[in-house]
Amino acid sequence: MRHRLRVNPIACEAHGLCAELLPELIRLDDWGYPILDESAVPPDLLGLARRAVDACPTLALLLDEE
Amino acid sequence: MSTGDGHHGLPRLLAGLEPGGPMSLAAHTRVHGPLPQVPAHQLIEEVERSGLRGRGGADFPTARKLRAVAERRRVGPVIVNGSETEPASAKDRLLLARLPHLVLDGAVLAAGAVGSRKVIVKVGSDAGDAISALEGAVSVRERDPVSFEVVAAPEGYVAGEESAVVHYLNGGPQLPKFVPSRPYERGYRGRPTLIQNPETLAQLALVARFGSRWYRELGTVADPGSALVTITGAVRAPGVYELAFGTAMSDLLDAAGGPVERLQALLVGGYFGTWMEASEAASLRLAREDLRSVGCSLGSGVLIALGESSCGLHESARVISYLASQSAGQCGPCVYGLRSIADSVGALAGGVAEPRERERVLRWATEIRGRGACHHPDGAVRFVESALRVFAEEVDWHANGVCDARPAGLPLGGPAVAGGRLR
Numbered sequence: 001m002r003h004r005l006r007v008n009p010i011a012c013e014a015h016g017l018c019a020e021l022l023p024e025l026i027r028l029d030d031w032g033y034p035i036l037d038e039s040a041v042p043p044d045l046l047g048l049a050r051r052a053v054d055a056c057p058t059l060a061l062l063l064d065e066e
Numbered sequence: 067m068s069t070g071d072g073h074h075g076l077p078r079l080l081a082g083l084e085p086g087g088p089m090s091l092a093a094h095t096r097v098h099g100p101l102p103q104v105p106a107h108q109l110i111e112e113v114e115r116s117g118l119r120g121r122g123g124a125d126f127p128t129a130r131k132l133r134a135v136a137e138r139r140r141v142g143p144v145i146v147n148g149s150e151t152e153p154a155s156a157k158d159r160l161l162l163a164r165l166p167h168l169v170l171d172g173a174v175l176a177a178g179a180v181g182s183r184k185v186i187v188k189v190g191s192d193a194g195d196a197i198s199a200l201e202g203a204v205s206v207r208e209r210d211p212v213s214f215e216v217v218a219a220p221e222g223y224v225a226g227e228e229s230a231v232v233h234y235l236n237g238g239p240q241l242p243k244f245v246p247s248r249p250y251e252r253g254y255r256g257r258p259t260l261i262q263n264p265e266t267l268a269q270l271a272l273v274a275r276f277g278s279r280w281y282r283e284l285g286t287v288a289d290p291g292s293a294l295v296t297i298t299g300a301v302r303a304p305g306v307y308e309l310a311f312g313t314a315m316s317d318l319l320d321a322a323g324g325p326v327e328r329l330q331a332l333l334v335g336g337y338f339g340t341w342m343e344a345s346e347a348a349s350l351r352l353a354r355e356d357l358r359s360v361g362c363s364l365g366s367g368v369l370i371a372l373g374e375s376s377c378g379l380h381e382s383a384r385v386i387s388y389l390a391s392q393s394a395g396q397c398g399p400c401v402y403g404l405r406s407i408a409d410s411v412g413a414l415a416g417g418v419a420e421p422r423e424r425e426r427v428l429r430w431a432t433e434i435r436g437r438g439a440c441h442h443p444d445g446a447v448r449f450v451e452s453a454l455r456v457f458a459e460e461v462d463w464h465a466n467g468v469c470d471a472r473p474a475g476l477p478l479g480g481p482a483v484a485g486g487r488l489r
Binding site for chain 2: 007008009010011012013014029030031032033035
């Protein structure tokens with residue numbers, strides 16, 4: 001099973017925790033909103049990805065299973 | 067299906083159009099004949115053979131859209147999406163205000179094809195002529211097997227998005243949503259819903275009358291039929307014209323009286339479209355494949371000519387500033403990104419840009435693409451990228467303080483050519 005990160009841009013308020021917790025796959029644009037690596041999440045980063053999803057204050061970060 | 071008794075050549079949709087108010091039902095019936103009775107499956111098959119595609123900008127095959135709703139149960143209303151929110155476009159307003167019965171014919175036929183009993187026409191609340199024409203038209207159509215409702219709604223650039231239309235008619239704010247909208251599954255009040263552009267329905271009304279073979283007498287194999295094109299900018303007679311697909315771009319401009327001066331560029335597809343150099347246009351036809359070869363698409367059928375005395379960079383700065391102001395305000399990358407891009411393009415046009423400002427705009431454009439809940443930011447950055455490509459020299463001139471262009475007066479914030487001259 002593959003996993004992919006996705007953000008709900010309406011819910012996101014640019015808190016930026018995700019990029020701090022998962023810089024391998026998430027960086028911030030010039031206004032603090034996340035730019036996601038859209039390829040499948042490598043298995044060794046899956047735990048950190050879940051932690052970033054849980055940490056999002058507005059529940060905007062999503063981890064989709066395919 | 068009756069075939070062969072349709073009028074040959076152009077105009078088709080605009081046949082019988084006279085200056086002044088809306089065409090009466092009697093005049094409409096005289097020009098096109100009565101509303102035909104066509105079994106649902108037969109109509110969808112005929113539309114499929116015609117190759118008709120949606121004329122709101124997405125180019126989606128109309129038969130597929132009809133079938134997606136027709137195969138479901140408990141179908142909701144047919145929604146005529148009259149939110150012509152592209153500022154330079156005037157064709158849908160023209161159809162609704164002057165040829166309301168042709169559009170309503172198409173809506174009634176489409177309702178029959180998908181098993182719907184209701185037609186809702188959504189139109190901008192500032193389009194007074196369209197609202198009164200529709201209300202008048204609806205009041206005299208007594209034989210239709212559907213009920214009609216005309217809904218006037220406040221407009222904004224994203225108000226025409228299908229998800230925003232359904233959201234509004236369901237009693238919510240007129241905003242796009244994050245969850246992808248599939249109106250054919252869950253639309254108006256959760257029912258499968260067909261949403262169509264007015265021109266698409268008007269074309270459908272003629273396909274139902276005269277058949278797909280007649281429809282294909284004009285146009286190319288890949289793009290059959292005719293299209294309404296709003297031609298504006300540096301032409302002698304700006305307005306809405308009906309032209310066959312496959313028409314040379316130079317003939318398009320001639321249809322609008324020809325250029326008033328030497329042209330430097332054309333904006334194809336409106337403000338969600340892309341600039342092309344006038345020299346590129348010479349070898350192109352009004353056809354999807356030709357336009358795609360230079361990175362353009364017809365969008366909702368807008369062609370804006372920019373004369374050599376105007377400055378493409380200045381005009382682009384105005385347009386992107388307008389597009390930034392039309393963000394629904396929901397998504398950060400769109401709100402802040404488009405505002406920043408607009409400020410930077412304004413600085414480039416004003417000759418007060420920072421070093422590498424152009425590169426920064428292009429990086430932002432790449433980063434913003436695909437990161438909104440709707441496609442508003444995508445269209446806006448596509449426009450900006452084409453502007454910086456086609457007007458690259460102007461960026462350098464402005465940095466050195468050299469530009470003596472005159473304002474082109476491109477329409478912003480409302481259809482400036484509505485009611486304009488017609489052929």
